[in-house]
Amino acid sequence: MSARILVVDDILANRRLMQAKLEAKYYTVLLAENGAEAIEITRQEEPEIILLDVMMPGMDGYEVCRRLKDDPQTAHIPVVMLTALNETSDRVRGLEAGADDFLTKPVDDFALMARLGALNRYNAVAHELRKREASGAHAGSLSEEETKVLEQGSNILLVDSNPSTARMILEPLESAGHRLLTLDGKGSQQDRKKSKLDIVLLNASHQTFDPLRLCAHFRSSETTRALSIIVIANECDRELAAQALEIGANDIIQAPIAPEELLARIATQTRRNRYVEILRQRVDRGLELSVIDQLTGLYNRRYMTNQMALWMKRASSGGEPLSVVAADIDHFKLVNDKYGHEAGDRVLQQFAERIQRHVRPKDIVCRPGGEEFLIILPETSAEFAWKAAERIRRAIDAEPFELDTEGAVTLNVTVSAGVATYNGEDDTIGEMLKRADNALYHAKNAGRNRVTNIAA
16 A cells, blocks of 8 residues: 655655655655654645654754644644664653654664554545545544543553563553453453453563464454554564564554553554544444434435335335335424424424334334425335324324423324325336325325325
C-alpha cells in the first residue's frame, strides 16, 4: 500500500537517503528541511505520514509535532520521530508531544517499512471513516466531550505466560488507573471483567505459545480485529517483532520495559483506537439519521421507498404476494390544537410503539410524515394484510394514550387504515401507494376507526 510521506530533516544527505529508500518501495515523498517548512507543507499537501527528525536547529521535532497535533487540520496525521538519541526519556518526550512512533538512527530498513505498513493500515480505516462521516475542513475533528473519552483509562488484555514479567507489566499500568485482564499461556481468562477492550499487550519473548500465531488470530477474528495490539520484545527478538508488525500489530515496545514509555505508548494507542471508534459511531449515526424518523424511531419515507422497490422486485420474480397498509391517526389535528404539539408528539411515539408490538419481525413500519404511517408486509396476501391491519386497529383502540409524563391526562385514539396489494410487474410504487391511500380515505369517509381494502 503506497502513501505520501513527508520527510523532515535539516541535513540534505539524510533527506535524500530516506527519499531513495521510500521511493524504492513506491512511496511518494515530500521533503522539508526545517520545522516551519514542515508545518506549511503539511497544511498544504496533507501527507499520510510524517517522518520527523528530532534534532533540528530553531524549532526542534518535539515542537513541530506538538504544533501539528494541536491543529485540527493536521492532528490526525501520524508522526514518526527519527533520532540518534536512545534514552527512554527522549522517546517518552516525543510520545507525549503526540508522536505516533519512534525510530532510532541509523534507521533499520526492515523496521521502518514494517512501521509504515502498520500506520498505512490505520490510515486506510481512519481516512475512509472521516470521508464518510462528513465533508469540509472539520471532518474528523472531535468535540470537547469526545476528546475526554480519548484520555480515559484503558481496558487492556495482557498476554504473558511468564508470571514474573507479567507482574512487572501489571503494576505500573494498574497504578496509572488502567483496567487489566490477563490470560495464561493457553488462553484461559483469569479476570472476567466486562469492560470493552482497547488494547492487547502481547509479550512475544520467551513464551510457551506462538506469539505470531496469536497476533494473527487477534487480527483475523471479527471480535478482536479492531483492537490495538502492542507487542513487547527483547532486542534479540527484533525480527520477530518486525514480523508481528507485518501481521498486524500496531506498536512495538522493547524489553526491558521502561514504565514511562509503556504508559506513553498505551496512551497513544488508546487515543488512536478510540478516535477510530468515535468516527465509526458518527458514521453509524449518520446512516441511521438518513433512514430513521427521529421522533418515533420508525423508518422514514426514503427507506420506505427503497424497501418497496426491493420487495416489489422480489414479488415480481418469485410470485410471493406483497401488501402495504396505509394508516392515519383519526382527528390528529385536534390533538395538537387542544393539547399542544408536545402531547401530539407523545401520541405519535406511543402509536409507533403499539404498531411495532403487533407486527411480525419481517414487516417494515414507516412514518412517511405527520400522522401518516405505512406498513410494508412482505409475502402477505390482501386477506392476511387486512387481518394484520385490523389487529393493529384494535390495539390502538384498546386503551387510552398518555398525553403527559405522569399519565394524568389521557386520550382515546383511533386509526383508519387502507390495504393495497401488489398487482404484478406493471405495478409501480406510486400506483400501489395511491391505492392504499384511496382505501384509507374510504375508511375515513365510512366513519373512521376501521380498515378497508376498497379503493374508493
